Amino acid sequence: MTAPRTLMRGRSELGVAALLGVLALVVAVDAAGIRHTAVNAGVMGPQVVPTVISAGLGACALALTVNVLRGGHGHPEEGEDIDLTTGAxxxxxxGLAGLILAAALTMDALGFVITSGLLFYGSTLLLGSRHYVWGLLIGAALAVATFYGFVLGLGIPLPAGLLTGIL
Amino acid sequence: MDNLTLLMEGFANALTLQNLLFALIGVLLGTAVGVLPGIGPAMTVALLLPLTYALDVTGSLIMFAGIYYGGMYGGSTTSILLNTPGESSSVVTALEGNKMAKAGRGAQALATAAIGSFVAGTIATAALVFVAPFIVSIAISLGAPSYFAMMMFAFIAVSTVLGTSRIRGLSSLFIGLAIGLVGMDATTGQPRMTFGQPLLAGGIDVVVIAVALFAVGEALWIAAHLRHGKPATIPVGVPWMGKDDWKRSWKPWLRGTAIGFPFGAIPAGGAEIPTFLSYVVEKKLSRHPEEFGKGAIEGVAGPEAANNASAAGTLVPLLTLGLPTTATAAVMIAAFNQYGIHPGPLLFKTEPVLVWTLIASLFIGNTLLLALNLPLAPFWAKLLRIPRPYLYAGILFFAVLGAYAAGLQALNIVILLLIGALGYVARRYGFPVLPIIVGAILGPEMERQLRRSLQISAGDPAALVGEPLAVVMYSAIVIFLVVPPLVRLVRRRWVRRPDVPAGEETKPENADTPDSLVR
Incomplete structure (x- = not known):
């Protein structure tokens, strides 16, 4: 009963192989759905290269599965700020992923300054900062400064959102 | 026209007050961001890409020349003072450099790195001036089959030669190629991989891909494993070198340059191999081999020079053939593409002023770096103490800004997160990131050349091997794919000698043991 579990232990990389397999399928299905117009497709249509890439992804998924099952594994990237002795x-x-997603959803409505300022502040808290006031102030200053830098300096119209008229 | 005349014209362009200012800003920003721990040269360039949205072509490329060299210089400062190589190419610098700093010779380590980078960068850029037009003169006559073959070669090289696992390298490459598919097919205008989303018809912005892979992926990876507590940094004064240090440094600088440039210039490049090679050479030739491992100045001087020379060498395939071979070069291509400029032999014909101004500004940036960084080193060292929550929150802040500014689409932030998650998974399981970005950037170009080749030959696949260079490239690919397994096989035979304990050799040797390839 425990045998499959032991077999799977430390083999979470099989998930990557599965991901490759899914991607292979997505590309294959998409390639199959390309309409054959043939008007100016020339000798090689737009579906050939995607099909080859899909096959390559599939082959990699299989090879990786075999490799992982035979005990192969990649080496996690190291660095000075990285502590690999504990798990993720x-x-x-x-939390960080959620913040980025929230930024995507609120950027146009709330505006760049509020969204990005909160993204910065929330990230510092998630990363273990306990300077509750400083983090907020730095985030706000950073957001306002980049807003003006981009709008006035570079001419890129970042959205002002809720603060339209104030900024 | 004579190359030198063109170069002089380039200098005349680059030396205007405005362009000098761009170079100065580039060098300062590049160094400042590059010094920050956890930020390598590729991330530096990726994070600063949004600045190119509004500048004119010349100005922004001049700035990027400064960021390119500045980011690398900043990276070596970090590896010396913090033992945290931002990119694989500065791993070797950290070996001796950090030991020197710990022994109180940080000032000398920084000095030999800075001056060595300047010497190597200047010589290698001069070599670029002479080599590039020569390659262009050959490349201009090459047809689509040769380009297609070169791209295949670059793909195989970045995914199987560097890094430790070929399966993982190739997986990364195919993921990158799949990302590159997104958008309208250039030949027929049919949407591919857009999932009915009109915003995806133009493809995924390369800036978004680069920032996601290098900034978001890295920040998420570090965040999940953040080491708490203050990392030890080494305070350092203004860099200087004594007479003896000069004596021990100048030969390694020149040798490092000689090793680094050719390795950078062949489209299988990367700075890992030349820096390592230079380290080994210096260790062999040194009169103080006993100091190696304890802080030998030759071990900083040589690899740093090799690193910079190969960075300049990388510009040869980048500018003349449009082939990026390092992560930083891949991001640089994104900067070019922002203006609809596609590097390649035609660039020298159609935009000579631009190309030569860029090359001239490489010389200028290099000189500015030396002049600025020697006195500013103590200030840069202070940046190493930035609290980590602010640092990584800042990286995410600028990553989101960069992705959003690339078209003012909130959808870009979602894509940023998705590809960033991919970058996280890659780091977690040791999948190289370089093949992903190279595949995504070169994939569409590869397809264009392939289809053009077949168009011309009316569908006859024999045309793909119809040019001599193509044949050479395919032979090289076969060698790359066949020789390493062969070497392993021979080595296994060799190991199966009786003097090796039985049982050792029966272990199925995995393609993924680190020493099975380059090392």
Whole structure:
């Protein structure tokens, strides 16, 4: 009963192989759905290269599965700020991903300054900062400064959102 | 026209007050961001890409020349003072450099790195001036089959030669190629991989891909494993070198340059191999081999010079053939593409002023770096103490800004997150990131050349090997793919000698042991 579990332990990389497989399918289905207009397709239509890439992805998925099952594994990237002795800290990771997603959803409505300022502030808290006031102030200053830098300096119209008229 | 005349014209262009200012800003920004721990040269260039949205072509390319060299210089400062190589190419610098800093010789380590980078950068850029037009003169006569073959070669090289696992390298490459598919097919205008989303018809902006892979992926990876507590940094004064240090440095600088440039210039490049090679050479030739591992100045001087020379060498395939071979070069291509400029032999014909101004500004940036960074080093060292929550929050802030500014689409931020998650997974499982970005950038170009080749030959696939260079490239690919397994096989035979304990050799040797390839 425990045999499959032991077999799977430390083999989370099989998930990457699965990801490759899914991607292969997506590309293949998309390639199959390309309409054959043949008007100016020339000798080689737009579906050939995607099909080849899909096949390559599929082959990689299979090879990686075999490799992982035979005990192969990649080496996690190291660095001075990285502590690999413990596992990934999922609350931080998911929290940051959530913040980025929230930024995507609120950017146009709330405007660049509020969204990015909060993104910065929230990130510092998730990353373990306990300077509650400083983090907020730095985030606000950074957001306002980049806003003016981009709008006035570079001429890129970042959205002002809720603060339209104030900024 | 004579190359030198063109170069002089380039200098005349680059030396205007405005352009000098761009070079200065580029060098300062590049160094400042590059010094920050956890930010390598590729991330530096990726994070600063949004600045190119509004500047004119010449100005922004001049700035990028400064960021390119500045980012690398900043990276070596970090590896010396913090033992945290931002990019694989500065791993070797950290070996001796950090030991020197710990022994109180940080000032000398920084000095030999700075002056060595200047010497190597200047010589290698001069070599670029002479080599590039020569390659252009050959490349201009090459047809689509040769380009297609060169791209295949670059693909195989970045995914199988560098890094430790070929399966993982190739997986990365195919993921990159799949990302590159997104958008309208250039030949027929049919949407591919757009999932009915009109915003995706133009493809995914390369800036978004670069920032996602290098900034978001890295920040998320570090955030998940953040080491708490203050990392030890080494305070340092203004860099200087004594007479003895000069004596021990100048030969390694020149040798490092000689090793680095050719390795950078062949489209299988990367700075990993030449820096490592230079380290080994210096260790062999040194009169103080016993100092190696304890902080030998030759071990900083040689690899740093090799690193910079190969960075200049990388510009040869980048500018003349449009082939990026390092992560930083891949991001530089994104900067070019922002203006609809596609590097390649035609660039020298159609935009000579631009190309030669860029090359001239490489010389200028290099000189500015030396002049600025020697006195500013203590200030840069202070940047190393930036609290980590602010640092990584800042990276995410600028990454989101960069992605959003690339078209003012909130959808770009979602794509940023998705590809950033991909970058996280790549780091977690040791999949190289370089093939992803190279595949995404070169993939569409590869397809264009392939289809053009077949168009001309009316569908006859024999045309693909109809040019001599193509044949050479395919032979090289076969060698790359066949020789390493062969070497492993021979080595396994060799190991199966009786003096090796039985059982050792029966272990199925995995393609993924680090020493099975380059090392």
């Amino acid at each position: 800290h999922w609350p931080t990771l998911l």
